[in-house]
Amino acid sequence: MELITYDRLFIDGGWRSPASARTIEVHSAATEEHIGTVPEATEADADAAVDAARRAFDDPAGWAAWEPARRAEAIERFAVALEERGAETARRVSLQNGMPISLAHQFEQGFPPLVLRYFSGLMTDNAQEETRPGMLGGRSRVIREPVGVVVAIVPWNVPQAITFLKLAPALASGCTVVLKPAPETVLDALLMCEAAAAAGLPKGVLNVVPGGRELGAHLVSHPRVDKVSFTGSTAAGRSIAETCGRLLRPVTLELGGKSAAIVLDDADLRTNIESFYAATLLNNGQICWLGTRVLAPRSRYAEVVDTVTGLARSLDVGDPLAPGTQMGPLVSARQRDRVESYIAKGLDDGARLTTGGGRPKNLDRGWYVEPTVFADVDNAHTIAQEEIFGPVLSVIPYSSEEEAVALANASDYGLGGSVWTADPDRGEALARRIGSGTIGINAYANDPTAPFGGVKNSGLGRELGPEGLQGYQTLKTIYLDPSTA
Ligand code: NAD
Secondary structure (H helix, E strand, O other), rough: OOOOOOOEEEOOOOOEEEOOOEEEEEEEOOOOOEEEEEOOHHHHHHHHHHHHHHHHHOOOOOHHHHHHHHHHHHHHHHHHHHHOOOOHHHHHHHHHHHHHHHHHHHHHHHHHHHHHHHHHHHHHHHHHHEEEEEEEEEEEEEEEEEEEEEEEOOOOOOOHHHHHHHHHHHHOOOOOOEEEOOOOOOHHHHHHHHHHHHHOOOOOOOEEOOOHHHHHHHOOOOOOOOOEEOOOOOOHHHHHHHHHHHOOEEEEEEEEOOOEEEEEOOOOOOOHHHHHHHOHHHHHHHOOOOOOEEEEEEEHHHHHHHHHHHHHHHEEOOOOOOOOOEEEOOOOHHHHHHHHHHHHHHHHOOOOOOOOOOOOOOOOOOOOOOOOOEEOOOOOHHHHHOOOOOOOEEEEEOHHHEEEEHHHHHOEOOOOOOEEOHHHHHHHHHHOOOEEEEEEEEOOOOOOOOOOOEEOOOEOOOOOOOOHHOEEEEEEEEEEEEHHH
């Protein structure tokens, strides 16, 4: 396969030579082969990117000062340029992190232009200021302004969709951005830069610095940054929040999860099995909101264990670029080690393995782990409490709805979840009692129009929906001269 190589970085509207000769080597999750090389940005490159974003934001006639409709035209060109590169974007993501290509078309190719248009539409369709009559005789003008220079830090699991959860509202509202992709998935990020260049986004509006956690930490504490938006692990999020707390810098955090898929005693799981798969095992188990704790009623426990086990056994595991593949490899050898150590811990703790637990026999290359199901898991077990981020489900029995709610809520996390039932009203009544930022009934599909995010260790703030736009805005009040009221 031809190597994908870049020797320059996208900073200040153009491709510039990096400050050092350091590189990031990217490997295929399915073959372990070297597939590409990009420059690794240094602190000097990151400083140049922040300076470019700062200049672009502070320009009194620049991006932030443009009418929303003018920005929307540039954003539309960006969306079209992404669409032109969409199939290649999906292919690169799938190569790098093992995402099944059918999912990559949906999430990594389809979602970015959709969400760009959604947020620029919100900006153009809704007034960004209002005048309010006061109680003391005057009036107040309340204005939503862009928050400033945004540092966006994203993980490797759904790299383009997560990038655009941040970029789309930031650009639409008039912010400028420095993006740091994860080192595992930089080839899609640099293709996105090609789209930004083709779309003619003004200089400095979008800058991309590939690098690791040290570079991320440098950006988070950078003195000329106004806002940080992070998606990734809870441990990194906590450290970023500490820095932002000290600096009094606004921060949005989308972190880990250990959500519950609650199967009620009237559920017809077999009819809903595709939705159940999407809510629990999608993307090789590498999505933060997946319901990896399956809560099953004791009255139908054996049947639910059989159905979930059958689902895991039925999945087509293999080359993520093959159209029919439902489960590909994990992103890296490190991630596979981590998942395998959790499987060993589950066995040590006495959980009953019903399928999987090893590496697929027919695949001798690539970081694959078999779809794995544990039954008889205690909610206090490590595999039920910690985020595994791989294709491992735990089935936990419950005796009553009260107990199901208590078990679902006995978690340090609160990001996603689902309720499976023949009675949607019963499902919704239960969903209202779950301590989680989002939850689905007989499916889980986050929609761009509704806020997404977590409670507890799953994060702070919300992305998507009008609420997601507000994360990139700040409010200014002008008290109008009471004598002219
Ligand atoms: P990670 O936290 O190690 O890395 C994520 C990104 O942050 C990478 O770009 C990394 O280089 C950077 N980073 C790491 N430590 C940093 C620090 N101290 N300061 C600044 N930047 C830092 O996470 P990961 O293992 O690569 O990704 C998987 C995690 O992401 C999982 O825990 C998953 O649940 C979470 N995630 C959450 C969501 C969500 O929306 N809630 C979505 C996807 C993934």
